[in-house]
Amino acid sequence: MTGPATTGSAYRFGIEEEFFLADAATRGTPRSGVQGFHAAARALLPAAERELLQSQIEIATPPATEAEEARAGLSGLRRGLAEIGRAHGILVFGAGTHPGAAWDAQAPTDGARYHGILDEVRMVGQRTLVSGMHVHVEVERPDDRVDLMNRLLPFLPALLALSVSSPFWEGRDTGLCGYRLSVFGEMPRTGLPDLFASEAEFERYVAVMQAAGAIRDASFLWWHLRPSIRYPTLELRIADSCTRVDDAVAIAGLYRCLVRAAERRRDLHAGLDGVARAVIRENLWRAQRDGVRAALIDPQAGRAVPFTEALEGLLALVAEDAAALGCTDSLDEARRIARDGTSADRQ
Numbered sequence: 001m002t003g004p005a006t007t008g009s010a011y012r013f014g015i016e017e018e019f020f021l022a023d024a025a026t027r028g029t030p031r032s033g034v035q036g037f038h039a040a041a042r043a044l045l046p047a048a049e050r051e052l053l054q055s056q057i058e059i060a061t062p063p064a065t066e067a068e069e070a071r072a073g074l075s076g077l078r079r080g081l082a083e084i085g086r087a088h089g090i091l092v093f094g095a096g097t098h099p100g101a102a103w104d105a106q107a108p109t110d111g112a113r114y115h116g117i118l119d120e121v122r123m124v125g126q127r128t129l130v131s132g133m134h135v136h137v138e139v140e141r142p143d144d145r146v147d148l149m150n151r152l153l154p155f156l157p158a159l160l161a162l163s164v165s166s167p168f169w170e171g172r173d174t175g176l177c178g179y180r181l182s183v184f185g186e187m188p189r190t191g192l193p194d195l196f197a198s199e200a201e202f203e204r205y206v207a208v209m210q211a212a213g214a215i216r217d218a219s220f221l222w223w224h225l226r227p228s229i230r231y232p233t234l235e236l237r238i239a240d241s242c243t244r245v246d247d248a249v250a251i252a253g254l255y256r257c258l259v260r261a262a263e264r265r266r267d268l269h270a271g272l273d274g275v276a277r278a279v280i281r282e283n284l285w286r287a288q289r290d291g292v293r294a295a296l297i298d299p300q301a302g303r304a305v306p307f308t309e310a311l312e313g314l315l316a317l318v319a320e321d322a323a324a325l326g327c328t329d330s331l332d333e334a335r336r337i338a339r340d341g342t343s344a345d346r347q
Contacts, residue, residue: 005264006181010065010138010254011065011137011138011139011251011259011260012063012065012071012137013063013064013065013135013136013137013138013139013233013255013256013323014060014061014062014063014064014135014136014137014233015060015061015074015133015134015135015136015249015252016058016059016060016061016133016134016135016331017058017059017074017077017094017131017133017241017248017250018051018054018056018057018131018132018133018138018240018241019057019058019059019081019090019093019094019131019220019241020054020056020092020093020094020098020101020131021034021037021054021056021057021085021101022055022090022091022092022093022098022101023057023090023091024085024086024089024090024091025089025098027099028100028101028148029055029101029105029106029192030055030089030090030125032089033088033089033250034055034088034090035088036055036086037088037090038054038057038068039086040087040088041057041081041084041145044080044084045059045077045080045081046079047060047061047062047077048077048080050109050111050114050152051109052108052109052114052117052118052125052128052129053103053104053106053108053109053128053129053151054106054107054108054109055098055107055108055129056131057081057092057317058076059077059078059081061074061077063138063142066326067249067252067253067326067327067329067330068329070249070252070253071245071246071249074248074249075245076267078092078245079338080276084254088235094129094131094133094241094242094243094244094248094343095131095165095166095240095241095243095244095343095347096132096163096164096166096178096179096180096241097129097130097131097164097166097167097168097169097180097183098129098239099168099171099333099347100136100168100170101129101170102170103126103128103129103170104126105271106126106129108126108141116216119300120263121187121188121302124186124190125187127183127186128183128184128187128325129166129183130180130185130239131180131219131241131249132180132183132184132185132237132238132239132240133163133238133239133240133241133242133248133331134235134236134237134239134241135235135252135254135255135256136228136231136233136234136235136236137233137234137236137255137256138230138231138232139234139259139263140231140263141263142197142227142232143199144263145199145227145234145290146198146199146201146202146227146276147198148197148233148234148262148263149193149196149226149227149234150193150195150196150269150272151179151223151262151268151269151270151272151297152225152234152258152259152262153192153193153225153269153272153276153277153280154269154272154276154280154283155191155258155314156225156238156280156284156313157256157280157284157286157294157296158238158287158296158307158310158314159238159239159254160178160238160239160240160284160287160288160344161177161249161252161287161290161291161292161294161307162183162239162247162251162254162292162337162338162342163178163238163239163240163242163247163251163342163347164177164178164287164288164336164342164343164344165177165178165180165241165242165243165263165291165342165343165344166178166179166180166238166240166344167184168346168347171263175289175291176288177287177288177289177290177291177344178240178287178288178289178291178344179239179288180289181238181284182288184222187222188222189220189221189222189223190222190223190224191224191244192223192224192277192280192281192284193221193223193224193225193226193279193347195272195273195274202227205281206218206221207261207299216223217229223237224236224237224238225237225238228311229238234259234273236255240343240344241253242343242344244343245338246333247333247342247343249330250322250330250332250333250336250337251331251334252326253277253322253327253329253330253331253332253333254314254315254318254325254327254330254331254334256325257321257322257325257327257330257331258301258314258318258319258321258328260318260321260325261318261320261321261325262285264320264321266269275299276299279288279297279299282297283297284295287307290307291307291341291342291344292307292308292337292338292341292342292345292347293307294307295307296310298310307338308338308339311334311338312337315331315334315335318331319331
């Protein structure tokens with residue numbers, strides 16, 4: 001059974017990337033030049049924004065309908081940050097964790113939102129020396145985003161595995177390809193969202209949390225996947241910050257195809273239960289630990305399969321959507337990452 005035709009929707013998408021700043025000479029946390037760097041970035045790159053820590057910065061592309069638009073946007077913003085960094089003795093790089101910096105040597109960014117977060121989460125917030133990539137995809141039926149969120153959860157481990165770029169923490173090899181999730185998981189309201197039965201149930205949860213003073217709004221729900229409160233999009237948040245632009249564009253394109261497939265096929269992963277969610281959690285751990293070398297559990301087959309086999313099944317599922325959206329290159333790039341390795345493998 002399939003849903004209404006979705007070929008009229010462009011499934012516009014945007015990518016947000018968080019980057020680390022490093023001292024060009026020592027490769028450690030920058031001391032001098034940081035304030036000048038941020039001032040110049042604010043003046044020269046309106047798409048760049050401050051993050052929780054001074055040693056980070058975020059960029060966001062405008063909505064795109066073509067992979068090449070996104071690639072050009074990311075490349076231009078990355079070049080702009082690199083040029084500003086050179087003028088201030090700072091390197092800018094993408095990774096899920098900083099390979100060598102110490103969390104307790106970081107300074108928070110001045111601002112009401114950042115101070116509010118740190119007042120709430122305390123040392124846990126100070127330890128979040130992590131950077132991620134977020135992908136917004138505009139959906140055809142925004143009122144269905146909670147249902148889509150539920151049904152897209154089984155795909156999160158594969159998307160994580162393709163993005164992992166955080167094997168080191170404070171100069172130590174963690175033995176994991178994606179240590180970022182372990183650090184960020186200390187924060188409240190992170191990880192997999194609960195399985196909400198309806199949009200109304202999700203809205204009731206948000207209302208209870210707001211009334212109790214737990215959150216200001218739904219943007220304080222830092223799940224791996226969530227409905228955006230600013231845009232008619234479903235926001236993917238599980239990916240590590242990608243070192244290479246090609247990897248970022250490939251993961252964004254694949255996610256875009258998955259969103260279209262879930263809207264096109266209303267039966268896809270319908271009625272997920274606690275067992276399914278528990279298997280997703282196990283697969284997330286496997287992807288975090290081993291990246292594209294992971295063996296992921298196939299609940300239908302009742303066995304673990306190599307990541308390449310799981311990925312081929314996923315790519316076959318979205319082949320129609322990739323053709324409709326012009327994203328077939330993203331599927332080929334996903335195969336390339338699985339074959340050649342991730343940023344974590346290269347690190």
